[in-house]
Amino acid sequence: MTRQGGKPHSGPRPGDFLDIDHQLSDEEREIRDTVRSFVEDHVTPYVGDWYEEARIPRELPAQLGGLGVLGMHLEGYGCAGASATAYGLACLELEAGDSGVRSLVSVQGSLAMYAIRRWGSQEQKEHWLPGMAAGETVGCFGLTEPDAGSDPGAMRTRARRDGSDWVLNGRKMWITNGSLADVAVVWAVTDQGPRGFLVPRGTPGFSAHEIRKKLSLRASVTAELVLEDVRLPADAVLPEATSLRGPLSCLNEARYGIVWGAAGAARACFEAALDYSMERTAFGKPIAGTQIQQQKLAAMALEVNRATLLALHLGRLKDEERLRPEQISMGKLANVNAALDVARTARQVLGANGISLEYPVIRHMNNLESVVTYEGTADVHALVVGGALTGIQAFR
Structure with missing residues (x-):
């Protein structure tokens, strides 16, 4: 970055104005x-085309497995056992690329793999986790239904015992990785309460149908899962999960990654706007030299740095095993809303170019409209925080 007239830019780094990098360890910086x-x-270099073509390369999971980010915060079974902060930094960088890429990693590691690692049997862990860590096996997480999103207790998917087997019937909606997955972690109501089941691809009665015509998260696979008399053996159930605590614990893992990822999307939009404002001239000088554009740049820098600091603070709490679910809710609520504001402001700075996939801004802006909804809507997280503040639950 240079100032007008070609003089070197001195002072704080625009993308890290508050020198947050200084708060990281050498290992964390290396991973980042x-x-x-x-x-x-x-x-x-390629994600604009993936987005336009509504696809994600089939080889990407294996590449991400080779990078070591799939389930990187889990212990054993081929997982790196990295700190929560290191995992968060990885999510930040992945979403600076695209929310769809970070979503793939989050669903694989924080939902599907975490569910098996936390709630599965030893045999299930040994069978599934090494391949999933390597990206050779892709997983998805089936909780949301057409009529049960924010209220998982209202899900209609049912599992009943038939001898030693389980028989599942129901539908799951908006499932990331769904039609790509080799195994689905499906949650269903049973006589014993909500239970999790491992449903391999190809199981009779189980199908995944990709959802088309999306205008957000286009570089990501989203599907509907259909279960019609799906028969599973007794060892397909996650033995340690017998209530909604099972799936909700997984969602908290994924929401934590979103806190970091949203900061990455915001940074990418801000940096694109800053670079563009320095290069675009109007009325004889770069638009970065106008007061109104500098105000926009300052506001974006504020939100990017504030979001990153919040993510880092929550990461340190998580590494100390002191992070509470309502704090994760505050982090997701704050950082995704901040990222949306940054993306919309950046789009204005870029003018007509702001709607072109030659720049990352409109892609991030559209993606964030999904991020603000999945893993708990902004409204739901506001109610979680409100309930923690008042002791009164507004859900009921």
Whole structure:
């Protein structure tokens, strides 16, 4: 970055105005830089085409497995056992590339793999986790239904015992990785309460249908899962999960990654707007030299740095095992809303170019309209925080 007239830019780094980098360990910076380089080499040059064509390369899970980010915060079974903060930094860099890429990693590691690691049997862990960590096996997480999103207690998918087997019937909607997955973690109501089941691809009666015509998260696979008399053996059930605590614990893992990822999307939009404002001239000078554009740039820098600081603080709490679910809700609520504001402001700075996939802004802006909804809508997280503040639950 240079000032007008070609003079070197001195002072704080625009993308890290508050020198947050200084708060990271050498290992954390190394992990962050490794993921950033991967995104710059394997995602950024191509993701505009993936988005336009509504696809994600089939080889990407294996590449991400080779990078070591799939289930990287889990212990054993081929997983790296990295800190929560290191995992968060990886999510930040992945979503700076595209929300769809971070979603793939989140669903694989924080939903499907975490469910097996936390609630599965030893045999299930040994059978599934190594391949999933390597990206050779893709997983998805089936909780949301057409009529049960924010209220998972209202899900209609049922599992009944038939001898030693289980028989499942129901539908799941808006499932990331759904038609790509080799195994689905499906949650269903039973006589014993909500239970989780491992449903391999190809099981009779189980099908996944990709959802088309999306205008958000286009570089991501989203599907409807249909279960019609799906018969599973007794060892397909996650033995340790016998209530909604099972799936909700997984959602908290994924929401934590979104806190970081949203900061990455915001940073990418801000940096694109800053670079563009320095290069675009109007009335004889760069538009960065006008007061109104500098006000926009300052507001975006504020939100990017504030979001990153909040993510880092929650990461440190999580590493100390002191992070509470309502704090994760505050983080997701704050950072996704901030990222949406940054994306919309950046789009204005870019003018007509703001709607072109030659720049990352409109892609991030559209993606964030999904991020603000999935893993708990902004309204739901506001109620979670409100309930924690008042002791009164507004859900009921």
